[in-house]
Amino acid sequence: MKIELTNYGIKRIRQGNPLIQEEDLRQPIKKIPLEWVTFVDNKNNYIAAGYLGKQNKGFGWVLDQTQRPIDQAFIMEKFQQAIEQRQAFFADETTTAFRLFNGEGDGFGGVTVDYYADYLVISWYNQTIYHFQKLIVDSLLNVFPTAKGVVEKIRFKSELKESRWLAGEKPQEPLIILENGVSYAVYLDEGYMTGVFLDQKEVRGRLTEGLAAGQKVLNMFSYTGAFSVAAAYGGALETTSVDLAQRSLPKTQEQFEVNGLSLEQQRIIVMDTFDYFRYAARKNLTYDLIILDPPSFARNKKKTFSVAKDYGRLIEDSVEILSDEGMIIASTNAANLPIKKFKQSIEEALKKKEVSFQLAESYRLPADFPASNFEESNYLKVLFYTIKK
Template identity: 85%
Template sequence: MKAGMNVKIELTNNGIKRIRQGNPLIQIEDLKQNIKKIPLEWVTFVDGNDKYVASGYLGKQNKGMGWVLDRTQRPIDRAFFIEAFKQAIQRRQAFFADGTTTAFRLFNGEGDGIGGLTIDYYHDYLVLSWYNQTIYHFQQEILDSLLVAFPTAKGVVEKIRFTSDLRESQWLMGEKPQEPLLVLENGVSYAVYLDEGYMTGIFLDQKEVRGRLTEGLAAGKKVLNMFSYTGAFSVAAAYGGAVETTSVDLAQRSLPKTQEQFAVNGLPLEQQKIIVMDTFDYFRYAMRKNLRYDVIILDPPSFARNKKKTFSVAKDYGRLIEDSVEILSDEGMIIASTNAANLSIKKFKQAIEQALNNKQATYHLVESYRLPADFPASHFEESNYLKVLFYEIKK
């Protein structure tokens, strides 16, 4: 056994069974012993007879207690990482070849074989996100391996997505781009800031949904984009011929950020409304003013809290749908999206359709999207977290 792989962790039979079925996530109940202090090193997972099951690590993050990285007893070292990165890059050759898109996910954690780490590509710059302390402990080895596999990176920034005293975002190597850095997606420009906290200005997993808007799904229509963040859906809709967009978000920064996204595409601001307001307050305002929209996009955070109340997808999505129906045109569309990993597609669909039934609306599910090809998921449901459903609705 190679140095650094001498920590053995015994797993329960159930845990072993799940790993053998291809699930790389280690849960606390899969561990035979109570772990007082998480080892900051690679570990060997064994069965009750001390027999090898898998190699990986323990690391606390929002999902689970650690990850399996290998089941063949090969050492987890620089060569291991270089190969994993090269394979991920190879799988994304179609994205590199597409001149209309210059931002996508280069390495998707467990879907590409290494849970706890994601890497996004923004026009020759890389954004690394670390999801637990243990994988971050190997930061230098992983960074060195990445630069062997991807030597053309102009710069690398990291995001610390676990509780720590470290700065949440910091530049690791290379030059900082002039900001905003403009990236393309489906031919549309988006202004991104790679070193402004966790968010860059665009959620790359929604590229196919924005692509449908860019192609003209909302051409000639009035679009309402709720929880709009930097207005990316609104920009895609306007680019695809929407006659008017309204973007609503509670964050003050959403106003200048959204204006900037329209500006970098040369889209006139006269037809775009950008409103800083709580979503539910805006629904009430729109009802009072008798406003109507042909397409309503709902993409809330899984959980949000403002001064007055909390919002959780599992509990409150139905209300969003009911309020949307009230201000939808007689024949309209709701694009319902969630990235809540703990809500199954079945439950999500039920919540939406229950709300539509409550409003006695006639509806038809016309399209649905999960994670795009650059976000490969692993063999457990929470890994494929994105769910986007397009409903045509008649009132």
């Protein structure tokens, strides 16, 4: 099937952007075709090949511009190249979990594959790519036959179960993976999340190396407490992990326990983040290092939180309970928030609190999460600020 693109859409592709937006199409599409398509100009000349599929980022992906057929050989080659580029991760005995294939960053938007100690987790981001599930999974297992088992995650609107086993054996759970020498308990088939966000490995690595040694650490939106565990492993004096989800308490305890770390110096609190800020201020609690890694958007019974609108409040509340010389690690995975705006919102809040501050370190996506040539692809932004009151 041929799809005619606008001149602007063609220009973006030629500049290296593989993401198709709805406005790039010359004609509106009533029903998205579940097939590979050829993108053409208004004279019917070949521009690229790929597919249309609705997902958060856009309306489809360019996969090739060389007129090759998109078949099993093509897909196997993409997986093979990705695996070869990650040989350093396979060779590192202190890390046994990483991203094996990062969608558009590895030349094939709409699907990602994570490696967890010989098990694979495939995420599908739109209906069209899922239509080719068998072809893609067969291609992957042809180039990676040593996989012990495969789980899939459905990350688009669907009646399908969000997570299920596709192939191979199920591991004994929790499956224990290593990252920078630290153990983490993961559950590969528990909904969308496994227990650890692999894109934060470098930030956790800094904590493991001793960035928080001898310090009191507060980890907000802590999920399963992975940052807290890395900080404790790296010599933190004590950690406090705060998350609204009830499951965060047993999940975080488990992460400390699999590392043989005493729970005596670790506080795990189930509470709304903003409520905890108020509680800590009332009790005159202070922290040397505060980690902020909220979801892009969250809603509880009382209110909604959006990174774009509310991050400044998080920073202001953090300053209130930060020690006289402390650090805030500010993180977001909001793809639609450019790093410049994120930095601006943090620094405006710090100026409002009349403290002196310095950007000490910054992190984007690690090497196993290659980004493509458009800003939203490199979604992770982590800024370390040293602050003096």
